[in-house]
Amino acid sequence: MIGIIANPSSGKDIRRLVAQATVFDNMEKVNIIQRILSVIHASGLREICVMPDAFQIIDKACEHLKRSMKIDVEVKYLDILVENDQADSTNAARMLREMGACCIITLGGDGTNRAVAKSCGEVPLIPVSTGTNNVFPRMMEGTLAGMAAVVAERDKGKEWLRMSKRKCIKVYKNGIFTDIALVDAAITSDLYVGARALYDPSAISELLVTVAKPDCLGMSAIAGSVHPVEETDPNGVYVELGEKGCVETWVPMAPGVMSKIAFRGYREVVPYERILVKANEGMVALDGEREVPFNRGDRIELELSPDGPVVIDIHETLKAASGSGFFIECGEGSKDVLEGFSFYRRCGEESPRGI
Known part of the structure; x- marks a missing residue:
């Protein structure tokens, strides 16, 4: 059984509105889902379970396929109460895991995949990028995502499936596990007001990333501008920022937006190492969104963990399957x-x- 979670809200937050970026239209998500469903249907597979959403992305994709290509794709909707927030993706991922899904195709950005990773367990993900910050998912053709999902369903012995375990960041508040991030955890002095998305680098004092890439946007690019780290590297990077920094770099924080970033210092972090946050109060932003508030007296720790979600390597999987x-x-x-x-x-x- 193949699972699909498409987030209708991805690619529309304030980071795109304040930058020179286009909003990722939901109709394009419908088009991507059409291509995914048509490939799965052509393979003969019929068990497809999907997350319902307010925009009815899956419904529209099925209607278009039936009208334009005479393909009648049947999908099963998960029985969840739609709240139109990240809890929908988390609940859907948990149900798909419990139902024994072979894989979960996600449409969204870092935030969507973070919500899925909270409960998907060892079910491998095929993350298709449709979000604002896209370090964890990558831009890919929906047709290829569908082909990889077919291989995952048919390859019971894991002969051709190529997967990797990703890193994550675990957040502890006063010694209690609170939340996770897949790419970055940033400490900001801003309290939650208005938009949850974090887009002003001047408010960031500390940063821990699992991936540091200068060819990405946002927090990962900050660390990547001085010390690149790939997904396959075991370590992460911890950065202290501030106006009295000893190093300054130019970083692409959003589409078309370059920012000057001042560093106080940076270093590599090894697996299971915990960083004690120095700030007295503020918010912990996880994958670009403010999530965990803390006040004076609270103890916030960030741990680099190798126990993140499993991701299917599309290129290597299709190459192995084709060769066989x-x-x-x-x-x-x-x-x-x-x-x-x-x-x-x-x-x-x-x-x-x-x-």
Whole structure:
């Protein structure tokens, strides 16, 4: 069974409104879902469970497929109460895990995937980027996401499926586990007013990231401007910021927006290391959104953990499946052709034309 969680609110927060970015339209999400569903349907798989949403992204995709391509895709909606917030994604992921989903395709940004990661357990994710900050998910063609999901469903022995365990940041308040971040945890002096999204770097005093990439936007790019760290690296990066910093860099904080960032210092953080936050009061922003308030007397700790969600590597999975003949349709005469193909591969000779 394949699960799909599409967040209709992703790509529309204040970070896009104050930058030179276009809002990711929900109709484009419908188009992406159409392509995903058409691939899954073409494979013969029929068990697709999806999260309901207020915009009815899945419904619209199914209607368009039926009208334009004469494809009648049946999906099963999860029985959850839609609250139109991140709890919808968390609840949907938990249900899909309990139902034994082979994978979960997500449409959203870092925040959407963070909500899913809270309860998906070991169910692997296929994160399709439709958000504002997109360090965890990547831009990809929905058709390829659907193909990888088909491999995940059919590959019971995990022969071709290529996956990796991602890092995360665990937040502890007064010694009690409180929340997680997939990419970054930023300490800001701003208290929660109006928008939850954090977009002003001048308010940030401390930052811990799992991934530091100069070719991304936002918090990850701050650390990436001085000390790049990839998803596959075990360590993270801790940064102290401030006007009296000894280093200044230019960082792309949002689409078309470059900001000067002053560093007091930075260093690598090893797995399971806990950072004691120095600020007396403020908010902890997780993957760009203010989530955890703290006051004087509260003890906030950030732990780099290797126990994040599992993610399917689309490129490596499809390459492994293709190399094993997963996509070859057997028909009349195909046995002789395949045996000939195998012979040429064994002998290291040039294969016959068309193979």
